[in-house]
Amino acid sequence: MEFSNTYSLLSEEEPTIHELPGHHIDKAYSDDEDDQKITPKAFHYTNTITNTNTNTSNLTLRPRILNPKAADFIDSLPNPTIHKQVTRLLSLQAQKQRHKESYQAELLALENKYLAKCKPLYQERATVVTGADLSCDLPSIMDGFAGPPAGIPEFWLTVMQNHPSVRDVIQSWDEEVLSYLTDIRVELLEAPELGFRLVFDFAENAFFENKMLKKTYTYERGEDGAGLFYGDVFGDTIFWREGRELPPSRYGFSQESDDELPPESFFDFFNPPNLDPVDDEELDILEMKLALDYGYGEVFKEKLIPDAVDWFIGEAAGADQQGDDQATNDDWV
Secondary structure, eight states: OOOOOOSSSSSSSSSSSOOTTTTEEEOOOOSSSSGGGGOOOOTTTTSSSOOBBBBTTTEEEEEESHHHHHHHHHTTOOOOHHHHHHHHHHHHHHHHHHHHHHHHHHHHHHHHHHHHHHHHHHHHHHHHHHHHOOOOSOTTTTTTTOOOOOOOHHHHHHHTTTSSSHHHHHHHHHHHHHEEEEEEEEEEOOOTTTEEEEEEOOOOOOOSSEEEEEEEEEEEEOTSSSSSEEEEEEEEEOBBBBOOOGGGGGGTTOOOOOOOOOOOOOGGGSSSSOOSSSHHHHHHHHHHHHHHHHHHHIIIIIIIIITTHHHTTTHHHHHHHHTTTSSOOOTTT
């Protein structure tokens, strides 16, 4: 199914899936304008909206299923000559796609090299945030003041709350749990797999037993090698301690109508959607939800993890908004 809208997750405006530099993420097609809107509070992956080693930057993501409207359009062309010429254009487009894949492969190699250089810095950042390493030779206006040695409390919670779209999916009952978050990091999947894994490290807490929660995003190449498809998304099972599952109001929740959703929680992020539709309408909605889920994953991978300090102090939000208003250097691909 061809997607029609682009939803930006990186602005104060109505959140959408962000097209990262070089990205083109297709969204679910809908003739109804209202059907194309989706809120950032979209981690209700257990309920459908309708009744019931490589870095991934600069990849072209396409839906798993060929848009039947496009196929029907081509088949319906009445003039054999036009039909033949359109087929020729599709062949040219396929050749262009192969050039783009070469471009992407070189970019991926460069990004992997960059991430390897940054990894030690991220590791040191984690020791500072957690208080594991309190040594610092840099001057501070607080030098001379006595205080207990500690890291930086609620660092990652603050980082996440300073991003407008991520903030919108953090509920009040999530905040205490997220205050135990000590690090978020990204791991690239090893070849031949394509994709990345987000790892959320937590200190010991009274809410769940997991020391870490992982979310894995994969991509699949088309059979002809042209373009990439959304792959599978995996989230860790959260082992909640008795009586501590979030949100508290979900206990005893009774769905009285098909349109009623249970209370939300950020931790629904670890229960991703899956493409198992029964009809085209449901497929459209599931693809929108999956695209949104990938978009949130990219926000963590491309924005919050690399520039966590700037998001913590509030510097990144304004700069990020300005960056979204500028054209990327690789729009031509």
